[in-house]
Amino acid sequence: MQTLVGFANSPRLRPALQFSMSILKVPKQTRAVRLPQSLDQWGTILQNVTQRSYSWQPDVSKELLDAFPGSQRICPVHCECSLIQHISTPDGSSWDNVPPFNYIGVSKLSCSACHLWIKSYNEQEERRFYTKGSHGKWCWPWGMPEGGKPLSECMSGKVSSEYYSYLLESGLMRLDDDSTPPHTPEWDEDSDEEEVRDMIRKVRSRVSMSGGRVAAFSH
Numbered sequence: 001m002q003t004l005v006g007f008a009n010s011p012r013l014r015p016a017l018q019f020s021m022s023i024l025k026v027p028k029q030t031r032a033v034r035l036p037q038s039l040d041q042w043g044t045i046l047q048n049v050t051q052r053s054y055s056w057q058p059d060v061s062k063e064l065l066d067a068f069p070g071s072q073r074i075c076p077v078h079c080e081c082s083l084i085q086h087i088s089t090p091d092g093s094s095w096d097n098v099p100p101f102n103y104i105g106v107s108k109l110s111c112s113a114c115h116l117w118i119k120s121y122n123e124q125e126e127r128r129f130y131t132k133g134s135h136g137k138w139c140w141p142w143g144m145p146e147g148g149k150p151l152s153e154c155m156s157g158k159v160s161s162e163y164y165s166y167l168l169e170s171g172l173m174r175l176d177d178d179s180t181p182p183h184t185p186e187w188d189e190d191s192d193e194e195e196v197r198d199m200i201r202k203v204r205s206r207v208s209m210s211g212g213r214v215a216a217f218s219h
């Protein structure tokens with residue numbers, strides 16, 4: 001209310017309140033996510049993330065296969081991502097020329113996947129959006145909004161990077177065990193070990209993978 005009153009008293013912003021207001025319901029979006037169906041397929045994903053084989057990977061593959069049965073899941077696109085995609089997509093109306101507010105009001109903190117998707121979106125697009133933050137948990141099912149390949153690849157890189165950080169924190173991998181970090185925009189090949197450790201310290205506060213499980217995202 002204070003913001004609205006301030007808005008109405010601002011000579012610069014007051015004219016905006018002379019327009020009529022309307023409420024639009026953002027259409028519900030879902031994505032069909034293809035899940036790995038065998039231990040080998042999960043094992044390949046884990047090897048791609050870690051870029052080598054580890055003795056713990058068969059056990060984790062079994063855990064993932066049990067946790068995510070079935071070949072396909074219809075996953076909802078969470079509301080903040082749906083809204084960002086909706087207001088970023090021109091619909092031929094006069095609102096296409098009106099830039100939206102870049103702060104997305106959400107009643108709860110965003111999940112990790114939404115937080116990373118918004119971060120990826122902001123890196124790929126000219127316009128930037130923000131929510132009040134993330135609670136750092138991974139909420140399955142989660143569907144990625146339809147988008148271009150660069151956005152999907154950026155998102156995949158960030159999820160892989162978070163999982164890699166989790167493996168380092170949990171002791172399943174060590175930086176000195178002759179492994180190579182996955183290439184993502186945040187993992188420059190020129191980064192020295194201290195820079196990598198610094199990045200891991202930064203993500204430590206928000207990485208929270210339940211039970212060592214990693215979600216699969218369809219491209």
Ligand SMILES: [Zn+2]
Binds near residue numbers: 078110112115
């Ligand atoms: Zn979410």
